[in-house]
Structures are given as structure tokens and as C-alpha cells.
Amino acid sequence: MKPWSIRNAVESDLDAIMQLENACFAADAWSRENMHFEVQAHHTVYLVAHLDEQLVGFAGLSKVPGNDQADIQTIAVSETQRGKGLGRDLMNHLLTDARRQLAYEVFLEVRADNEPAQKLYESLGFEHIDTRKRYYQPDDVDAWVMRLQFKQSSFGREPVVLGIESSCDETGVGIVRGSTLLANVISSSMDEHARFGGVVPEIAARAHLEALKPTLNQALATANLSLQDIDAIAVTNGPGLGGALMVGVGAAKALAVALEKPIYAVNHLVGHVGVDILERGKLETPTIALLVSGGHTSLLLVRDLLDDVELLGETIDDAAGEAFDKIARVLGLPYPGGPEIDRAAIGGDPKAIRFPRGLTLPKDMEKHRYNFSFSGLKTAVARWVEVAEAKGETYNKADVAASFREAVADVLVSKAINACLAYGVPRLLLGGGVVANARLRELATERCAENGIELRIPALSLCTDNGAMIAALGAQLIMAGRQPSSLHFGADSTLPVTTVQSL
Ligand code: KG4
Numbered sequence: 001m002k003p004w005s006i007r008n009a010v011e012s013d014l015d016a017i018m019q020l021e022n023a024c025f026a027a028d029a030w031s032r033e034n035m036h037f038e039v040q041a042h043h044t045v046y047l048v049a050h051l052d053e054q055l056v057g058f059a060g061l062s063k064v065p066g067n068d069q070a071d072i073q074t075i076a077v078s079e080t081q082r083g084k085g086l087g088r089d090l091m092n093h094l095l096t097d098a099r100r101q102l103a104y105e106v107f108l109e110v111r112a113d114n115e116p117a118q119k120l121y122e123s124l125g126f127e128h129i130d131t132r133k134r135y136y137q138p139d140d141v142d143a144w145v146m147r148l149q150f151k152q153s154s155f156g157r158e159p160v161v162l163g164i165e166s167s168c169d170e171t172g173v174g175i176v177r178g179s180t181l182l183a184n185v186i187s188s189s190m191d192e193h194a195r196f197g198g199v200v201p202e203i204a205a206r207a208h209l210e211a212l213k214p215t216l217n218q219a220l221a222t223a224n225l226s227l228q229d230i231d232a233i234a235v236t237n238g239p240g241l242g243g244a245l246m247v248g249v250g251a252a253k254a255l256a257v258a259l260e261k262p263i264y265a266v267n268h269l270v271g272h273v274g275v276d277i278l279e280r281g282k283l284e285t286p287t288i289a290l291l292v293s294g295g296h297t298s299l300l301l302v303r304d305l306l307d308d309v310e311l312l313g314e315t316i317d318d319a320a321g322e323a324f325d326k327i328a329r330v331l332g333l334p335y336p337g338g339p340e341i342d343r344a345a346i347g348g349d350p351k352a353i354r355f356p357r358g359l360t361l362p363k364d365m366e367k368h369r370y371n372f373s374f375s376g377l378k379t380a381v382a383r384w385v386e387v388a389e390a391k392g393e394t395y396n397k398a399d400v401a402a403s404f405r406e407a408v409a410d411v412l413v414s415k416a417i418n419a420c421l422a423y424g425v426p427r428l429l430l431g432g433g434v435v436a437n438a439r440l441r442e443l444a445t446e447r448c449a450e451n452g453i454e455l456r457i458p459a460l461s462l463c464t465d466n467g468a469m470i471a472a473l474g475a476q477l478i479m480a481g482r483q484p485s486s487l488h489f490g491a492d493s494t495l496p497v498t499t500v501q502s503l
Pocket residue numbers: 168169170292293294295296320321322324325336337338339340342432433434435436437438463464465
């Protein structure tokens with residue numbers, strides 16, 4: 001973990017920025033008006049770095065849309081933090097942004113007598129291309145003009161990426177061009193798991209093998225492309241079911257080798273977050289992301305999609321979707337349980353039975369503030385039904401379903417909102433199949449509105465596991481100039497969310 005945190009500058013940072021500006025560049029510091037104009041301008045990106053709530057650095061880039069060139073306008077690091085890598089970190093963030101905005105070249109000016117800065121820029125790939133005589137007044141010092149040229153990718157600006165997803169029971173193949181969705185085809189082996197009441201890993205793996213080729217062909221047909229039109233392959237290499245992942249990884253590697261195309265191994269959970277780009281063109285950050293499905297229940301703090309994803313908490317036992325599936329069984333409803341319980345809850349009273357909310361007691365707050373647990377809830381519902389049945393009572397199934405659903409939705413939404421408030425993040429993004437849940441959507445909408453939090457729920461076809469989200473994340477990596485993965489990566493069923501790309 002880096003000791004500082006970097007985020008986009010806002011107008012209220014201006015006082016602190018000016019203080020550092022004056023401390024760093026006494027003689028030729030910018031005026032406050034000038035700085036204010038640049039910080040809030042649409043064609044600039046200004047970043048601020050904080051350490052212990054103190055501003056310790058800032059940097060700005062300008063990039064006019066439609067122009068291939070970007071300029072590093074300024075970079076300042078407080079004296080106490082020099083030589084610790086903060087300048088490099090700020091530069092890397094700006095360069096990533098420049099690439100994302102499809103710049104080909106980045107320019108900057110640096111004092112001819114500032115050797116440490118020149119060395120840093122050279123190590124980032126900048127070259128000294130020109131000298132402006134006596135540019136810095138009143139010191140009479142020359143300016144070096146330095147330029148970084150991004151290596152042009154062989155496939156032009158908007159890469160066409162094929163994404164393969166096979167981490168659980170959905171075989172997904174998606175195709176994107178840059179941030180545009182071209183195809184999203186899913187084949188699910190859900191029906192084959194129904195009689196077991198949950199996903200059986202061996203069945204899922206075999207189903208992926210059978211479904212991959214037809215799913216791929218259908219995706220290509222939908223996008224009206226042939227395999228030769230694909231610029232790169234992206235594939236989920238974790239987390240998920242080991243055997244299931246291996247099928248997708250093997251297929252993706254085979255395609256990459258046969259087509260001689262680069263391959264990007266990406267994180268499934270980060271894919272769920274990045275999918276928002278396909279609807280909005282970009283991901284608004286920072287954002288809290290709540291991912292809830294049959295396989296995961298994760299609460300993430302996403303400061304930057306490619307570089308800074310933090311796991312705040314996750315389930316310590318069942319996933320949220322799993323809880324729905326198990327309770328459906330208790331109530332005699334078929335698999336998958338989520339939609340069944342949603343239906344059964346219609347007309348039920350969510351307050352009829354007060355089921356426990358896992359890990360929400362004061363004593364849980366230290367270790368488990370953002371973790372989830374559904375096993376206690378599951379037992380409580382099962383016990384309640386058992387007792388009612390033992391007494392020969394006819395109970396109201398709608399009340400039980402509604403009360404159970406309320407307990408799950410309440411915990412999920414409460415913890416997500418708490419995270420937004422605690423981290424000062426005004427956005428919440430939902431992902432995963434459980435997002436289909438009517439009460440979860442309603443409660444999230446209500447509580448976000450109450451707390452001034454913007455709620456994002458992508459279309460359900462992008463929320464459930466799919467290949468488009470994997471393709472979209474691959475395209476982001478390519479557009480940020482990231483190197484492809486080698487062919488040595490493997491399937492990693494416990495891949496941490498901090499590993500966005502496996503090399
Ligand atoms: O993301 P997803 O399609 O993939 C896997 O996790 O494999 O999520 C499926 C899960 C299942 O557990 C299902 O019961 C749950 O999402 N689910 C729901 C609803 N629809 C699907 N849970 C609650 N309410 C729903 N309406």
C-alpha cells in the first residue's frame with residue numbers, strides 16, 4: 001500500500017493547491033485565478049495526493065478532445081515527500097489518463113537545471129526534443145521540452161476485444177470495440193444444476209466445454225465479425241470455480257496462439273465493476289461497488305478501475321444468492337431460488353418476522369464492519385419453518401419470503417451505504433445476479449436518495465456473469481497501454497480483487 005492517496009482535484013482543494021504551488025515555485029507560481037481555471041476546466045485532469053489529510057502533491061494534464069497531443073501542465077510534490085515515488089505515481093496516473101483519452105504524444109517542459117525531474121521523465125519514456133532559451137524568468141533558466149510518444153498499438157485506436165467468461169455456470173462470450181458493446185452472448189448450465197439445488201463444479205466445467213464454441217460463433221455472428229477482425233482476447237482467470245475457469249482460460253490461450261493476438265487475463269470481480277463503461281462510456285470514480293451473486297458477496301472501494309480496487313468486505317460464509325437458493329429449498333421452491341422468493345414475497349409482510357441481520361451488532365463492527373454472513377439467517381428461517389411445521393400450523397409463505405428477503409436486502413444496502421458515507425464516496429454501483437431482486441433495488445434506490453448517493457444499476461444482462469464485462473475490462477487495459485499477459489498465467493480460484501490483470 002502506498003502511504004498517500006490520489007484522487008481528482010475539486011474546487012475546494014484550491015487553497016491547499018495554491019499553498020503548495022507557492023512553496024514549490026515561489027518565483028513563477030501561477031496565480032490563483034489561473035489555477036482555478038485549469039483545475040475546473042473540461043479539457044484538464046488535475047490530481048491531488050493526500051497523506052494524513054495533508055495535500056502533499058498535485059499534478060495536471062491538459063488534453064483537448066480531438067487532438068492527439070496532451071500536455072503535462074504542472075506537477076508539484078511537497079518537500080517532505082520528495083524522493084519517495086510520489087512524483088512517479090502522479091505521472092503514471094496522468095499518463096494512464098492520457099492514453100485512455102487516446103493521446104499519441106505527451107509533452108512537458110522542465111527546467112534545464114532540474115536534473116532529478118529530467119531523470120524521472122526519462123525513466124517514464126520522455127525524450128528531450130527541444131530547448132527554449134531563458135524560458136524561466138527571472139532566473140534566466142532554459143526549459144527542456146520533453147516528449148513521450150506512446151507506442152501505437154498495431155490495431156489502431158479502438159481495439160476490438162473478445163471476452164471469455166467461464167468462472168461459474170455461465171459461459172459468456174462478449175465483443176466490444178473500445179467502450180462500445182457489439183455482442184453479449186450467454187449460455188447457462190443453470191438447468192443442469194437445478195436438481196442439485198446449487199452449482200455443481202464438474203457439471204459446470206463440462207457444460208462450458210460444450211457451450212464455448214457455439215457461444216463464440218453466435219457472438220461473432222451478432223457482432224458481424226470474423227475471428228480475424230478481433231484485435232485481442234480477454235479472459236476471466238479468477239476468482240471462481242477452478243475447473244470452470246480452466247476451460248475458458250484454455251480456450252482463450254488457444255485462440256490467442258492460433259490467431260497470433262495478444263491476451264489479457266482479467267479479474268472477474270473487477271469486470272463486474274468495469275461493465276458500467278459499456279453503458280456510460282466511462283466509469284465514474286471513486287465508487288463503492290456491491291457485487292452480489294450466487295458466487296460472491298463483495299463490497300469494493302474502487303478509486304481507479306485499473307490501479308486501485310480495494311476489498312472492504314465479503315461474505316464469511318454463504319454468498320447472498322446462495323442464501324436465496326437455500327431458503328427457496330426450505331420453502332419448497334425450485335432452483336434458482338432468488339426469482340422464486342421474489343415472486344413468493346409479493347403481498348407478504350416484510351415485518352411479519354424479524355429475522356437476524358448478520359454481522360451488524362456493535363461487537364461485529366471492529367472486524368466485520370463490511371463483511372457479510374448469511375448462515376445465521378439461513379438457520380433462523382429454517383428453524384422458524386421447522387417449528388411451524390412441527391406444530392402443524394399453516395404459515396404464510398409470503399410473509400416468510402418477504403421477511404427473509406427484507407433481512408438480506410437490509411444488510412446489503414446498509415453496509416454499502418455505510419461504506420459510501422465512511423469513505424465519502426457519493427456513488428454506489430451494483431452488480432451480480434442478485435441485483436435482479438426487487439426489494440434490493442427498491443431499498444437501494446430509497447436509501448441512496450436519502451443520503452445523496454448516486455445509484456448505478458447496469459442492465460441485468462450486464463449484471464449477471466457475462467463475457468462483455470471481461471472484454472470491456474480488456475479494452476480498458478489496452479487503451480491504457482498495458483502490456484498483454486504472457487501465456488503463463490493460470491486459473492486462480494481465489495484471485496484477489498487487487499490483481500486486476502494477471503501477467
Ligand atoms: O450472477 P449470477 O447469474 O451468477 C452466478 O452467481 O452464477 O447470479 C445467480 C444468483 C443465484 O443465486 C440466484 O438465486 C440469484 O442470483 N438471483 C436472485 C434473483 N435472481 C437471481 N436473488 C434474489 N432475487 C432475485 N430476483
